[in-house]
Each structure stands twice: as C-alpha cells, then as structure tokens.
Amino acid sequence: MARHRLIAAALIAVVTASAAIPAATSATTATHAELTRYLREHPGGIPTAPDTISYLGGALVVTLRAPARAQGSPDCPSGWFCFYDRPGWGYPRGKLSDCWYQNLATWYWQDRTESVHNNTGTTVTFYDGAYRAGSAMFAAGAGVALSSVPPNRANYVYRSC
Incomplete structure (x- = not known):
C-alpha cells in the first residue's frame, strides 16, 4: 500500500x-x-540574447523586455544613457554610450522616447527637429533619471564628454 x-x-x-x-x-x-x-x-540589428538586439556592433543595444526589477524604476547600466519607449522607464529600452551627436533615426528610435536614465558622468541633451539643426528639448545630467519627458519627439541626442 x-x-x-x-x-x-x-x-x-x-x-x-x-x-x-x-x-x-x-x-x-x-x-x-x-x-x-x-x-x-527596425532592420539592421543582430539578436544577441532572446530579448536583446545590437546595432552597429553594439553602438546601440535594444532590450525588449524589462528584467526582474521593481516596476517603475530606472535600470540603465553604468556608463550608458538609456531611453525608454514608455513613461516610467517602460520597455523597450535603447541604450547608447558614445559621445557627441547620435541620430536616433539610425536605429529607428526617433520620435519614440518617453522616459530616460542617464547613468554616465556627463550630460545628455535630447533634441527635436532635423539632425543637428533642431531645438534642445531637455537635458539629463549625470546620474539623472526622468520618468516622463516630452513624448515621442526626440530625434537625436548629444552627449558631452
């Protein structure tokens, strides 16, 4: 039994x-x-993980889903500045680390940013309008996380180094 x-x-x-x-x-x-x-x-990327895509050898990395973390908290890795497709750091998330101007249209990310987290030691400025001829909308200083920015208007960024 x-x-x-x-x-x-x-x-x-x-x-x-x-x-x-x-x-x-x-x-x-x-x-x-x-x-x-x-x-x-958004063609041109190479999958590097089940939910991650790399563009131009890692110049831009897009993560489609948030890892396990507290909801509504910024999570940009050190040395990168991140921009999120939704307010409150909602995914998908793009991240860059290069200095100088970056045209977000290169990676089909223009007019998509709704929140940002700058985890670098320098300021990143987000611009609206034609590449290098537009107007500054907002800047995120070193270590600054903004849960809401002017939605779906950023076309390019400038990181001072």
Missing part, C-alpha cells in the same frame, strides 16, 4: 511539472515573436 502511494505521489509530481512546461514555452515563443517583429520593423 505504501508503495502505491509513493508511485501515485511520483506520478502527480511528474504531471504537475509537465503542466508548467507549455507556459515556459509560450513565454519563449512570445519573446521570439516579439524579437522577430521588432527586427522586421
């Missing part, structure tokens, strides 16, 4: 564990579908 209970418990454990597999697979599929769609809409 004890042997039958042990076998029954083992079968229940196997069935319960196998029921979780489709959920993990569907999450992976959703990430793959999202990655494929993003690359179709």
Whole structure:
C-alpha cells in the first residue's frame, strides 16, 4: 500500500511539472515573436540574447523586455544613457554610450522616447527637429533619471564628454 502511494505521489509530481512546461514555452515563443517583429520593423540589428538586439556592433543595444526589477524604476547600466519607449522607464529600452551627436533615426528610435536614465558622468541633451539643426528639448545630467519627458519627439541626442 505504501508503495502505491509513493508511485501515485511520483506520478502527480511528474504531471504537475509537465503542466508548467507549455507556459515556459509560450513565454519563449512570445519573446521570439516579439524579437522577430521588432527586427522586421527596425532592420539592421543582430539578436544577441532572446530579448536583446545590437546595432552597429553594439553602438546601440535594444532590450525588449524589462528584467526582474521593481516596476517603475530606472535600470540603465553604468556608463550608458538609456531611453525608454514608455513613461516610467517602460520597455523597450535603447541604450547608447558614445559621445557627441547620435541620430536616433539610425536605429529607428526617433520620435519614440518617453522616459530616460542617464547613468554616465556627463550630460545628455535630447533634441527635436532635423539632425543637428533642431531645438534642445531637455537635458539629463549625470546620474539623472526622468520618468516622463516630452513624448515621442526626440530625434537625436548629444552627449558631452
């Protein structure tokens, strides 16, 4: 009798564990579908992880989904300045580290920024208008995180170094 209970418990454990597999697979599929769609809409990138795309050898890195973290908190890695597609640091997130002017249209990121986190030691200024002929909209000083900026207007950035 004890042997039958042990076998029954083992079968229940196997069935319960196998029921979780489709959920993990569907999450992976959703990430793959999202990655494929993003690359179709923003060509030229190379996938470097299931939810990360690199452009121009890593000059710009786009992360499609937020890692496990507190909701609504900035998470730009040290040495980078990040711009987010949604307010409150909502993903997708683009990140750059180069100095000087960067045309966000190079990576199809113009008119998309709604929040920023500058985790560099210098100021980054965001501009609206034609590349290097537009108007400064706002600046994020060293270490500054802005949960909301003039939405969907930044066309290029300037990082002083």
